Amino acid sequence: MAWNDNNNKNPWNGNNQTPPELEKVIKDMKNKFDGFLNGKKSSNTITPKIPSNGNLKYILILILFIWLLSGIYIIDPAEKGVILRFGAFQEETSQGPHWHIPYPIETLNRINVEQIRTSEIGYRNTVNNNRRFGSNVSSESLMLTKDENMIEAKFAVQYKINNVQDYLFNVVKPDTTLRHVSESAIRQIVGQNTMDYILTEGRVNIADDIKIKSQSLLDKYKTGLLITTVNMQDAQPPEQVQSAFSDAVKAREDKQRLINEAQTYANDILPKSRGKAVRMLEESKAYKSEIVSKSEGETSRFKQILAEYEKAPKVTKERLYRETMENVLATTSKVMVDSKTNNMMYLPIDKLINAKQANAQVTIQESSIKQNNQGSSNVRDIFRNRGGR
Template sequence: MAWNEPGPNRDPWNQGPGGGKRGGDGPPDLDELLRRLKARLGGKGPRPPSGGGGAGLPAGLLGVAIAVIAALWLFTGFYVVDEQERGVVMRFGAYSRTTVPGWGWHAPWPVEKVEVVNVTQVRQVNDRATMLTKDENIVDVELTVQYRVSSAEQYLFSVDDPDMTLRQATKSAVRETVGRSEMDFILTEGREAIADRTKQLLQDRLDAYKCGLIVTEVNLQQAQPPEAVQSAFADAIKAREDQQRIKNEAEAYANDRLPRARGAAARQLEEAQAYRDQVIARAEGDASRFSQLVAEYRKAPKVTRDRLYLDTMSTVLSGSSKVLVDTKSGSNQMLYLPLEQLMKSVPKTDEAPDYSMPQGMAGRSGISTPVDPARTRERGR
C-alpha cells in the first residue's frame, strides 16, 4: 500500500501493536517492521487485513515450489557414460573419482562436475620436417603417429594440453632417432627400425609427463633427400639395388651348384668304394678258385687240363658265330662262306670277353694267355 493512501491506520510507520500511532512525527519501529515483513513472506504471524491492497503467498505453495526446485537441481546430477568412454567426477574443481560406463550421479553444480573422456578412439598426428642425419646429410621425413587415451584422470589433470604435448614430443623423438642414424640406413632398410625407435622414445616421454596417452602405431610414411639432390640419390639407390640383386643371384647360383658338386663328389666316392669292394671280392674269389683248382690239378692233372680247355672253349665260342665244315668227306667242291652275313649276325657286346687266365694257373698248366683261336682250331684237328 502507498504511504500517502488516505484512510485511518494506513501509514505503516505509525502503526503500533494496537493499531495506534506512536507519535505524530516519531521514527518507525524497525522491530515491528521486520516482524510484519517476516509474517508476509513466511505465512506466520498476524495476517494483514483482508481489505488491504495485497495478499501473502500461502505457505503450502511456497514449500511445493522449493521442493520442485530442489528436485530439478538434484536431477541435474544424473549422467550417462558410453561404453567407449570414462567419466571423471570433480568436486569443487579437484579430482574425485572415475566412473565406468552406464548411469551415474554426482552432486549437482556447483558442488561436483563430470567430464566424459573417450578412451577407445584412435587419434592421429602427422609430422613432416627436414632433419639432419648422423653423417651430416639432410633428409625429409613424414611421420604418422596413432594414439589413444590410457588414463582419463592423467589426461585431464596432468598437463594442460595432452594432444599438443604429444605433438611436441613426437618432433623431439623423431629428430633424436634420425640424428642417430645414417642417411643410407634411413632411405633403405632402416624405415621400420626408425619407426620402432621413435615409438619407444615417444612412449617413454609421455609416461614421464604422465599425459595419460598410449602410442599404438608409428608409421614412417616417407623418407627422401631434398629435391635438389633426389636424382643423384636415386642413381645411388638404383646402383645399390643392382648390387644387391647381383649378389643374390650369385648366392642363388652358388647354392645351386654347391649341392650338385657335393652330390657328385659323394657319388664318385661311393662308386670308388663299390669298385674297390668289387675288385677285392673278385680277387679273393679268383684266389679261392685258383687254390681249389691247384688242389684238383695235383690230384688229376690230365683231367683238370681237359676241363679247363673245355670251359675256355665254351666261353670263347659262346660269343661268336660258328661254321662247321666236314673236311673228311673227300669232296672237292668249293665252299662259299657269306662272311658279311655272318659278321652281321655276331651279337654285339659292350665288353670283350675275358679270355685271360690267372697268371699262376697259366704257368703251371702250360695253357697260353690269352687263348689263340687259331691254335685252338689246330688242336681240334
C-alpha cells in the same frame, strides 16, 4: 505461541479456517509473479507493479529453488566430472547423476577420458568437400639419420586422457606438450638409426621405441596423457634426391634378385652334384668288390688247377694247351688244307678274312664271359678226363 491464542486465530489469520489448497497457492504465486513482470497497462505508459513483501518472498524462494536445481548434472560412461570450487579442485565424479553447488560457487568440467585423440607430426589432414587431404609440414618431417642422410618422416600419435587432475592442473597445454615431446623423441630415435633401416625393416621397431620414449617424458612431466599407438605414416627421402634414391633402390633390388637367382641355382646344382658323387662312390665300391671277388675266384681256380696238376701233370698240360690254342686260333684267319691231296681248290681268302674280322669282337666278348666260368669248367674237364683215362 499456541494456535488458539490471540482470540482463537490460526496461522492463516482466519477464524476456524482450513489451510488453502496447494493448487490455489501456486496459482496465486503465478498471478503475482506475472503482475510483477508485466505491470499495469495504460494509454501512454506501462507502470510496473511493486510487489509486496509477501510476494517478494515467494519470488526469492522460487529463484533459489531454480538455482539449486541447476546444480544437478549427469556424467556419461566415457566422461569424468571435475568440480572446481572458486577455481580450486574439489572432487572428481564418475558416471551417473550428481549434484554440486551451482555457479558461481562451483563449476563443472566434463572430460572425455575414452576419446582417442590424434597428434599429426610432419603433416596435417584437412577436409574439403567431404574429402581428406594431407599437407606436408617440412619443418617437422625433415630429419637427419645416423648415416648423415635426410629423410621425410610422418607420424601419427594416438593418445587419450589417463589422469584428469594432472591433465587439468599440472601442464598449461598438455596437448601441445605431447606434440613437442613426441617430435623430440622421433628426432632422437631417427638420429640413432640408419636410413636403410628406417625405410625397410625397422619401421615397427622405431614406432615402438618412439612410443616408449614419449610416454616416459609425459609421465615425467605428469601431463595425465597415455599414448596408445604410434604409427609411421610415411618415410621417404626428400624430393630433391628422389631420383637418385630410386636408382639406389633399383640397384639394391637387382642385387637381391641376383642373389636369389644364384641361391636357386645352387639349390638346384648342389643336390645333383652330391648325388652324383654318392653314385660314383657306390660304383667304385661295387667295382672294387667285383675286382676283389674276381681275383679271389681266379686265385681259387688257380689253386684248384694246381692241385689237379700235381695229381696229373700230363693231363693238365694237355688241357691248358688246348684251351690256349682255342683262344688264340679263335681270333685268327686260318684255312686247313690236306697236304696229301693234289687237287686245285679255289679258296676265297679275302671273304674269309672279312668275315673273320667281323666276328672277332663277338668272339672276344664271348671269350671274356667264358673265362669267368673257365675255372669251374676246367675242373670238371679234368675230372672227366681222369675218369675217362
